[in-house]
Amino acid sequence: MLRVTVEGKERSVEDGKLIADLFEDRSVLAARLNGRLVDLSAPLEDGAEVEPVRFDTEEGRDLYWHSASHLMAQAVKQLFPEARVAIGPAVPEGFYYDFEVPKPFTEQDLARIEKRMKKLSQQRVRVEHRWLGREEALELFRSRGENYKVELIENLPDERISVYQQGDFVDLCRGPHVADTGRIKAIKLLSVAGAYWHGDEKNPMLSRIYGVAFPSQEQLDEHLARLEEAKRRDHRKLGVALDLFSFHEEAGAGLMFWHPKGAVLWRMIEQYWVKEHLAAGYQLIRTPQIARGHLWETSGHYAHYRENMYTLMVDEEEYVLKPMNCPGHMLIYKTRVHSYRDLPLRLTEWGTVHRYERSGTLHGAMRVRGFTQDDAHIFCTAEQVESVVREVVELSLKILRGFGFEEFRIDLSVRDPNHAEKYFGTDEQWQMAEGVLHKVLQDIGLPFHRAEGEAVFYGPKIDIKLVDALGREWQCPTCQFDFNLGERFNLRYTGEDGQHHGVFLVHRTVLGAIERFVGILTEHYGGAFPTWLAPVQARVMAVTDAQNDYARQVYDRLQQRNLRVEIDARSDKIGYKIAEAERMKVPWMLIVGAREAEAGTVSVRRHGRGDLGPQPVERAMESILEEVAVP
RNA sequence: GCCCAUGUAGCUCAGUCGGUAGAGCACUUCCUUGGUAAGGAAGUGGUCGCCGGUUCGACUCCGGCCGUGGGCUCCA
Numbered sequence: 189m190l191r192v193t194v195e196g197k198e199r200s201v202e203d204g205k206l207i208a209d210l211f212e213d214r215s216v217l218a219a220r221l222n223g224r225l226v227d228l229s230a231p232l233e234d235g236a237e238v239e240p241v242r243f244d245t246e247e248g249r250d251l252y253w254h255s256a257s258h259l260m261a262q263a264v265k266q267l268f269p270e271a272r273v274a275i276g277p278a279v280p281e282g283f284y285y286d287f288e289v290p291k292p293f294t295e296q297d298l299a300r301i302e303k304r305m306k307k308l309s310q311q312r313v314r315v316e317h318r319w320l321g322r323e324e325a326l327e328l329f330r331s332r333g334e335n336y337k338v339e340l341i342e343n344l345p346d347e348r349i350s351v352y353q354q355g356d357f358v359d360l361c362r363g364p365h366v367a368d369t370g371r372i373k374a375i376k377l378l379s380v381a382g383a384y385w386h387g388d389e390k391n392p393m394l395s396r397i398y399g400v401a402f403p404s405q406e407q408l409d410e411h412l413a414r415l416e417e418a419k420r421r422d423h424r425k426l427g428v429a430l431d432l433f434s435f436h437e438e439a440g441a442g443l444m445f446w447h448p449k450g451a452v453l454w455r456m457i458e459q460y461w462v463k464e465h466l467a468a469g470y471q472l473i474r475t476p477q478i479a480r481g482h483l484w485e486t487s488g489h490y491a492h493y494r495e496n497m498y499t500l501m502v503d504e505e506e507y508v509l510k511p512m513n514c515p516g517h518m519l520i521y522k523t524r525v526h527s528y529r530d531l532p533l534r535l536t537e538w539g540t541v542h543r544y545e546r547s548g549t550l551h552g553a554m555r556v557r558g559f560t561q562d563d564a565h566i567f568c569t570a571e572q573v574e575s576v577v578r579e580v581v582e583l584s585l586k587i588l589r590g591f592g593f594e595e596f597r598i599d600l601s602v603r604d605p606n607h608a609e610k611y612f613g614t615d616e617q618w619q620m621a622e623g624v625l626h627k628v629l630q631d632i633g634l635p636f637h638r639a640e641g642e643a644v645f646y647g648p649k650i651d652i653k654l655v656d657a658l659g660r661e662w663q664c665p666t667c668q669f670d671f672n673l674g675e676r677f678n679l680r681y682t683g684e685d686g687q688h689h690g691v692f693l694v695h696r697t698v699l700g701a702i703e704r705f706v707g708i709l710t711e712h713y714g715g716a717f718p719t720w721l722a723p724v725q726a727r728v729m730a731v732t733d734a735q736n737d738y739a740r741q742v743y744d745r746l747q748q749r750n751l752r753v754e755i756d757a758r759s760d761k762i763g764y765k766i767a768e769a770e771r772m773k774v775p776w777m778l779i780v781g782a783r784e785a786e787a788g789t790v791s792v793r794r795h796g797r798g799d800l801g802p803q804p805v806e807r808a809m810e811s812i813l814e815e816v817a818v819p
Numbered sequence: 820g821c822c823c824a825u826g827u828a829g830c831u832c833a834g835u836c837g838g839u840a841g842a843g844c845a846c847u848u849c850c851u852u853g854g855u856a857a858g859g860a861a862g863u864g865g866u867c868g869c870c871g872g873u874u875c876g877a878c879u880c881c882g883g884c885c886g887u888g889g890g891c892u893c894c895a
Binding site: 274275276277279280284286292293294295336337340341343344349350351359360361362378379380381382383384385386387388389393394395396398424428429435436437438440441546547548549550551729731732733734759760761762763764765766767768769770771777779781782783791793798799 | 820821822823824829830851852853854855856857858868869885886887888889890891892893894895
């Protein structure tokens with residue numbers, strides 16, 4: 189008899205029993221055996237501690253999707269025997285598998301593969317784990333023509349190679365996996381895409397299939413509904429539908445045109461942002477769009493960033509369309525001698541920059557070639573660094589909360605201590621800066637992730653990701669030290685001691701790029717912006733033509749209070765006008781018919797909430813005005 | 820940049836075998852004057868992304884270019 193602890197409870201089981209024998213429940217996918225993740229087929233030993241692993245945990249989902257990717261590979265090999273399998277891991281939203289095939293898969297192939305997967309699932313094919321010797325494994329995959337697997341094994345240091353077999357399909361894999369294909373229930377293959385072997389464009393292009401799977405159809409349906417919701421909120425669709433912005437083939441890819449309604453968003457965001465920044469001691473500046481090549485030599489961009497820069501010839505000299513605002517800000521700093529009494533100096537600019545991005549990386553408003561950064565550079569002394577960083581992080585969080593974001597994920601990127609030579613700046617500078625960033629995050633009390641080796645070469649940084657209404661993460665604010673630029677431009681200040689000292693330079697943005705931020709806001713709110721941001725805050729609608737004069741009076745009163753208001757005096761039925769206003773997501777709809785005209789009221793309807801009944805015009809207006817103030 | 824898909828009216832999309840194009844919505848006009856998510860009729864609107872080729876003839880077939888979309892090592 190073996191004595192084992194299962195979910196904290198002691199049990200005895202017969203010798204030779206497997207973990208699978210402990211759980212009748214088929215929702216158990218694998219187990220933790222003494223803390224190690226193992227297959228259900230793993231043998232029990234005396235004194236073992238066993239915890240079941242189900243789909244409801246991250247590791248459970250990972251192995252479930254990993255098993256689903258194997259199931260897909262099995263189906264693909266049956267339908268396309270000439271396919272070579274490459275790699276097939278789980279990813280945060282499902283799984284994929286890469287194949288080398290004579291011609292790439294099509295959407296039609298996906299339906300066939302999915303069908304075969306379901307068939308294999310119904311057959312409950314056993315998934316068996318085996319250990320092979322290195323040579324044995326190489327021979328196995330060589331004989332099957334799986335040269336990608338052979339390459340992978342050749343790069344493995346181990347003498348024992350782990351493989352999984354399900355029916356006619358065998359794959360190199362560390363595991364663990366579900367015990368049989370019947371565990372993979374509700375399956376959906378989503379898309380096919382090209383992917384390079386090892387992600388390197390010098391390698392052959394493989395055909396990748398993405399999919400997702402769940403233990404129940406309900407969970408799959410829910411997941412697909414979430415994907416649908418994301419599609420409905422797509423800023424590219426809403427941008428057109430709400431008349432916010434456009435892109436034009438004749439103007440060039442990645443260049444955004446702001447329509448009146450989109451420009452209102454820009455203006456309101458800027459207005460709120462400027463208010464907060466002036467209160468925090470920032471000073472607004474402006475710098476030119478182009479500058480001589482010389483400046484970019486000084487800054488180092490010529491040497492390291494050239495392939496992303498647009499250049500133009502002027503009188504036989506090369507000028508650069510600015511890809512960054514930093515060098516311009518350095519020049520302004522250098523126009524006078526600075527005393528420690530002037531610091532910290534906070535220079536900020538909504539600076540429009542242009543960067544050549546590879547065509548394949550462009551994406552709606554989220555990734556463009558011309559965009560405006562809410563940029564700032566803070567020049568300070570060593571003593572001021574901590575308070576400067578603290579105020580940057582606090583200001584960032586405050587502003588994002590003002591836009592309705594409540595949840596954040598914070599990354600602290602520090603240098604790789606084993607490769608100190610890769611970085612610019614002294615050990616003292618790095619230690620001090622990293623220490624300060626760490627301390628500030630601790631003091632603020634929000635959880636953060638310390639990413640070793642993720643710092644850029646010129647300094648450590650804090651990145652803040654905001655979480656939107658659909659739980660997606662967007663990295664916007666960043667706060668980074670720059671030990672490089674200060675030296676390149678030889679930035680100095682005069683200290684209390686009368687000596688020159690190098691400044692500490694902090695580079696930061698809150699929104700990142702305005703184009704992208706408006707895209708994020710649009711998706712976060714699904715286009716239904718809060719009243720203070722809404723391009724149109726209220727629309728007055730007459731029930732019949734007989735109320736058009738009264739509607740005009742109401743409209744005038746709202747406009748006199750600086751509300752962004754429209755009037756709908758067309759000869760259409762009120763239901764039609766409401767449908768359109770709802771579709772345009774106008775937050776306040778004011779309906780006036782004969783009764784309202786008689787009583788001097790308006791019927792108030794809120795977007796998404798419906799009819800709130802009649803109110804005196806003054807009261808309705810006050811309610812709107814309450815929501816109009818920037819946060 | 821590369822792979823795949825894709826580009827037809829302002830928007831969403833049909834268009835068979837190669838014989839120069841359709842629908843719904845939007846827009847304009849007329850009828851309708853109505854009470855909380857789409858009343859009716861008529862009309863306007865297209866160099867079928869661009870350039871070239873094959874053909875008697877190209878939205879359709881071929882080539883190049885441009886745009887758009889999904890992707891391009893979160894370790895077998």
